Amino acid sequence: MPLDFAKPTPPSDDKRWKVVQATMRRNGNRHDALIETLHTVQESFGYLDDDALRYVAVALRVPLSRAYGVATFYHFFRLKPAGKHTCVICTGTACYIKGANQILDSIQQAYGVKPGETTADGQVSVLTARCLGACGLAAAVVYDGEVAGKQEAGAVLERLEKWVAP
Amino acid sequence: MTLEELLQRAAEEREKQAAFRHTIRVCVAAGCLSAGSDKVKAALQAEVEARGLKHTCQVKGVGCLGLCSVGPLIAVDDAYCRNVTPEDAGGIIDRLGDRPAERLYLSAEMPFFARQQKIVLENSGRIDPERIEDYIAADGYQALLYALHEMTPAEVIREVTESGLRGRGGAGYPTGLKWSTVAKADGGGQKYVICNADEGDPGAFMDRSVLESDPHRVIEGMAIAGYAVGANRGFIYVRAEYPLAIQRLRAAIRQAERAGLLGNEIGGTTFDFSIAVRLGAGAFVCGEETALMASIEGKRGQPRPRPPYPAESGLYGKPTLINNVETFANIAPIIRKGGAWFAAIGTEKSKGTKVFALAGDVQNTGLVEVPMGLTLRDVVFDIGGGIPNGGRFKAVQTGGPSGGCVPEQYLDMPVDYESLTKLGSIMGSGGMIVMADTACMVDVARYFMEFCMTESCGKCVPCRVGTAQMYGLLTRITKGLATAEDLQLLEDLCDMVRNTSLCGLGQSAPNPVSSTLRYFRDEYLAHIAGRTCPAGKCEMVADPEKEVA
Amino acid sequence: MANQNVKIVTLVIDGKDVSAQQGQTIMQVAREAGIYIPYMCHVEGLSNIGACRLCLVEVQGQRRLLPACTTEVAEGMVVTTNNERLRKYRQMIVEMMFAERNHVCAVCVSNGHCELQRVAQKLGVTHVRMPYLHPKLPFDASHERFILDHDRCILCTRCVRVCDEIEGAHTWDVRGRGTESRVIIDLDQPWGTSESCTGCGKCVNVCPTGALAEKGRATAEMTKKRQFLPYLTIMREEDWA
Ligand SMILES: Cc1cc2nc3c(=O)[nH]c(=O)nc-3n(C[C@H](O)[C@H](O)[C@H](O)COP(=O)(O)O)c2cc1C
Numbered sequence: 001m002p003l004d005f006a007k008p009t010p011p012s013d014d015k016r017w018k019v020v021q022a023t024m025r026r027n028g029n030r031h032d033a034l035i036e037t038l039h040t041v042q043e044s045f046g047y048l049d050d051d052a053l054r055y056v057a058v059a060l061r062v063p064l065s066r067a068y069g070v071a072t073f074y075h076f077f078r079l080k081p082a083g084k085h086t087c088v089i090c091t092g093t094a095c096y097i098k099g100a101n102q103i104l105d106s107i108q109q110a111y112g113v114k115p116g117e118t119t120a121d122g123q124v125s126v127l128t129a130r131c132l133g134a135c136g137l138a139a140a141v142v143y144d145g146e147v148a149g150k151q152e153a154g155a156v157l158e159r160l161e162k163w164v165a166p
Numbered sequence: 167m168t169l170e171e172l173l174q175r176a177a178e179e180r181e182k183q184a185a186f187r188h189t190i191r192v193c194v195a196a197g198c199l200s201a202g203s204d205k206v207k208a209a210l211q212a213e214v215e216a217r218g219l220k221h222t223c224q225v226k227g228v229g230c231l232g233l234c235s236v237g238p239l240i241a242v243d244d245a246y247c248r249n250v251t252p253e254d255a256g257g258i259i260d261r262l263g264d265r266p267a268e269r270l271y272l273s274a275e276m277p278f279f280a281r282q283q284k285i286v287l288e289n290s291g292r293i294d295p296e297r298i299e300d301y302i303a304a305d306g307y308q309a310l311l312y313a314l315h316e317m318t319p320a321e322v323i324r325e326v327t328e329s330g331l332r333g334r335g336g337a338g339y340p341t342g343l344k345w346s347t348v349a350k351a352d353g354g355g356q357k358y359v360i361c362n363a364d365e366g367d368p369g370a371f372m373d374r375s376v377l378e379s380d381p382h383r384v385i386e387g388m389a390i391a392g393y394a395v396g397a398n399r400g401f402i403y404v405r406a407e408y409p410l411a412i413q414r415l416r417a418a419i420r421q422a423e424r425a426g427l428l429g430n431e432i433g434g435t436t437f438d439f440s441i442a443v444r445l446g447a448g449a450f451v452c453g454e455e456t457a458l459m460a461s462i463e464g465k466r467g468q469p470r471p472r473p474p475y476p477a478e479s480g481l482y483g484k485p486t487l488i489n490n491v492e493t494f495a496n497i498a499p500i501i502r503k504g505g506a507w508f509a510a511i512g513t514e515k516s517k518g519t520k521v522f523a524l525a526g527d528v529q530n531t532g533l534v535e536v537p538m539g540l541t542l543r544d545v546v547f548d549i550g551g552g553i554p555n556g557g558r559f560k561a562v563q564t565g566g567p568s569g570g571c572v573p574e575q576y577l578d579m580p581v582d583y584e585s586l587t588k589l590g591s592i593m594g595s596g597g598m599i600v601m602a603d604t605a606c607m608v609d610v611a612r613y614f615m616e617f618c619m620t621e622s623c624g625k626c627v628p629c630r631v632g633t634a635q636m637y638g639l640l641t642r643i644t645k646g647l648a649t650a651e652d653l654q655l656l657e658d659l660c661d662m663v664r665n666t667s668l669c670g671l672g673q674s675a676p677n678p679v680s681s682t683l684r685y686f687r688d689e690y691l692a693h694i695a696g697r698t699c700p701a702g703k704c705e706m707v708a709d710p711e712k713e714v715a
Numbered sequence: 716m717a718n719q720n721v722k723i724v725t726l727v728i729d730g731k732d733v734s735a736q737q738g739q740t741i742m743q744v745a746r747e748a749g750i751y752i753p754y755m756c757h758v759e760g761l762s763n764i765g766a767c768r769l770c771l772v773e774v775q776g777q778r779r780l781l782p783a784c785t786t787e788v789a790e791g792m793v794v795t796t797n798n799e800r801l802r803k804y805r806q807m808i809v810e811m812m813f814a815e816r817n818h819v820c821a822v823c824v825s826n827g828h829c830e831l832q833r834v835a836q837k838l839g840v841t842h843v844r845m846p847y848l849h850p851k852l853p854f855d856a857s858h859e860r861f862i863l864d865h866d867r868c869i870l871c872t873r874c875v876r877v878c879d880e881i882e883g884a885h886t887w888d889v890r891g892r893g894t895e896s897r898v899i900i901d902l903d904q905p906w907g908t909s910e911s912c913t914g915c916g917k918c919v920n921v922c923p924t925g926a927l928a929e930k931g932r933a934t935a936e937m938t939k940k941r942q943f944l945p946y947l948t949i950m951r952e953e954d955w956a
């Protein structure tokens with residue numbers, strides 16, 4: 001079988017693929033750029049789908065299974081689209097001591113979503129992080145990238161109520 | 167840039183700063199930022215501008231001032247102000263040169279500030295982390311250029327060895343010894359320096375703070391290391407959860423390159439050194455050195471058996487020096503002031519200072535740097551201000567998921583590598599979580615075991631399955647479903663997982679269980695035999711017979 | 716032909732003086748000396764990863780136990796491959812392998828010629844003290860000749876390595892981590908739809924359990940052919956017969 005080293009074409013003509021290609025080029029299209037490239041894909045598209053994984057794998061000449069293995073090993077990578085909003089609950093030690101689990105429980109009770117899941121209306125993804133490094137402010141919760149300290153279940157639910165469709 | 171030029175620039179910058187009669191430093195590290203310190207800074211700047219004080223009073227964003235629990239924190243000349251809001255700006259400017267309003271005022275004499283000794287954090291909260299000039303004015307990069315011009319690599323290593331510095335990433339391996347091993351290794355022309363900024367311990371934020379507050383210090387330490395061991399490429403592996411640290415680090419690298427302090431022919435010598443940032447992606451195990459290198463190589467972050475050690479065969483199979491952020495942050499001062507100066511601080515076997523992230527049930531949470539050998543009591547009660555709301559102290563956890571809990575009766579032990587190990591805990595990277603008697607120690611052990619279980623890379627059987635089994639047993643205990651045989655099995659598993667796991671994660675995963683079993687066995691027994699949780703935290707299953715069936 | 720450059724070292728394994736070439740592993744040398752060390756992730760001819768931890772041995776002067784499959788011999792080494800402590804650890808490891816998924820020998824295609832079963836017998840593991848974790852796992856019969864049964868997989872990754880290192884296809888890898896780990900094909904797709912699988916069957920041959928097997932016309936006829944590929948130079952059990 002002839003080895004096909006032709007450059008693969010991106011899954012779509014979305015301009016964001018240019019950014020992804022730039023990352024690969026900056027790293028010499030070497031296979032050790034896999035993680036860096038996946039970061040760029042996730043930054044650009046919000047998550048990694050099969051098409052993206054296949055494209056990146058072929059472009060960097062990484063076996064498909066390896067690309068998938070890497071993408072699922074690291075919990076920072078998402079294989080499904082996130083909700084419109086994200087709510088990240090820190091589950092570091094200090095936040096645990098200060099009730100992070102109660103926050104998670106109350107969210108699950110109110111909306112039926114577990115960490116890693118998105119509300120049925122696609123509005124909010126509930127995620128957990130292993131210590132945001134804001135232990136001084138435990139319990140910490142990040143709403144759409146904005147860190148809020150000293151959170152309690154009540155305050156979190158109030159905040160989420162504004163996002164979730166009634 | 168030559169050493170003369172550097173000194174010249176430092177003098178100029180210092181002169182510029184001295185022209186201001188007042189300096190207001192606003193913490194813009196992640197903790198205070200999340201409390202809105204950027205708005206405070208803007209309000210202060212607007213106020214200064216409006217009153218035409220632009221030339222007498224400077225407002226600058228600085229790194230962590232330490233006392234994160236009462237942020238936003240600012241320093242007006244030498245007085246600290248807590249919980250500052252943008253509305254306070256006018257009043258603060260009104261009282262410039264005077265003591266700030268009582269409601270805001272925090273004395274620099276309070277033990278939290280007064281009992282610290284800062285080496286790693288000497289610039290944190292003093293300089294603007296986004297300006298290389300500020301770092302240079304604080305004697306930055308002098309150690310690097312001095313080393314390049316005036317010292318041989320062997321002399322650099324001798325100085326580091328003499329300092330007695332030990333790795334701050336957890337294990338406390340002598341840094342000088344590690345450097346000399348890498349220096350001696352034959353890399354066929356290629357060696358690497360890696361800075362481990364993965365900081366996965368879920369209760370620690372020292373490294374993040376150093377990177378956010380004083381990124382150039384880490385860069386300088388790495389460059390000196392590169393010179394000492396004969397490496398010309400460096401990597402900083404930072405966890406992706408620290409966007410601000412990453413942004414500041416990248417900016418700092420660009421500034422250093424532009425100033426000729428990184429790149430080719432640094433300081434007019436033949437030494438080349440470049441640094442690239444690599445992002446972690448949410449895997450605690452990638453803090454382990456061989457897993458970290460696999461991750462830089464774009465692979466699943468799974469550790470491999472050592473030997474060979476990274477010093478012989480590391481990144482891309484080449485000799486590699488890997489040190490922690492705080493370790494590198496100690497290097498410049500050691501070169502500037504000498505190994506003997508550093509060795510005079512601390513205890514016989516643990517030299518220098520250690521940065522701790524103090525959190526949990528303690529009055530003053532935040533970042534502290536103390537000389538090695540201070541007692542735990544000093545740290546928790548004097549610096550930390552004790553337990554809030556009249557609570558009772560129960561234990562202090564050090565070393566995170568690899569460490570253990572130290573109970574009240576050992577609070578007078580000095581903080582150093584050997585003492586903490588003797589107590590069944592470890593120094594670790596510096597997370598220190600204080601727990602009041604509302605914490606259930608079985609629940610705490612279960613929390614850490616859950617952490618180890620989900621963070622296990624899954625490569626070796628004892629860690630992958632053993633942590634899951636131990637987690638299951640601990641869950642049974644907290645639910646009141648466990649038997650005496652379960653406890654025996656738990657102890658057998660601790661011994662087995664510790665001794666047979668492939669890497670440090672599994673080898674130390676039993677520590678939180680063993681240490682709580684050692685000091686709080688009665689709590690375990692209360693759950694098992696008495697089916698009660700003394701701390702009132704765990705809910706016992708009402709009908710165990712039904713649950714088991 | 717004797718290679719002049721090979722250095723010979725002497726060491727002691729279980730009280731026996733043995734000589735070996737530098738660069739050989741403790742596992743290899745022990746085998747040559749007729750000393751059995753249990754193993755599961757190791758296959759002669761493939762890279763060693765030191766993952767199953769069954770082959771851990773004591774080496775005098777070393778604080779930690781070392782895997783025999785990845786540790787190279789050295790002059791004057793004193794190795795203990797079997798004692799009370801090692802036996803206890805090995806038994807627990809085998810128990811954990813059984814308890815992780817759903818190993819029920821009686822209904823397994825590999826019953827009678829399963830390496831896990833055999834090691835368990837050799838180590839005298841008669842019952843499993845630990846609760847079975849019983850995760851819900853799929854069964855993949857989409858390939859025309861082979862089946863993949865995750866319930867029997869112990870994640871030794873022999874299939875991953877043989878496919879990568881010998882066949883050069885790298886069809887297999889592992890997804891997830893910790894107890895969520897699972898061997899996968901390409902983008903975690905049904906085997907039958909794989910683009911990279913050459914159908915060579917090496918993975919099936921190296922699989923120590925019933926996780927990978929050849930299809931028969933009926934389930935009862937599913938078998939595992941144990942003929943070995945030419946590059947896998949050493950037969951596993953027969954050597955110590
Ligand atoms: C599971 C695990 C996690 C680790 N995480 C970190 C970490 O986050 N940061 C760190 O500096 N070292 C970490 N280490 C220690 C490193 O493997 C290594 O010893 C250290 O980076 C060496 O630097 P030092 O000598 O300066 O301490 C970890 C080790 C293990 C086993």
Ligand code: FES
Pocket residue numbers: 753754755756757764765766767768769770771782783784785
């Ligand atoms: S055979 Fe050595 S660790 Fe598996």
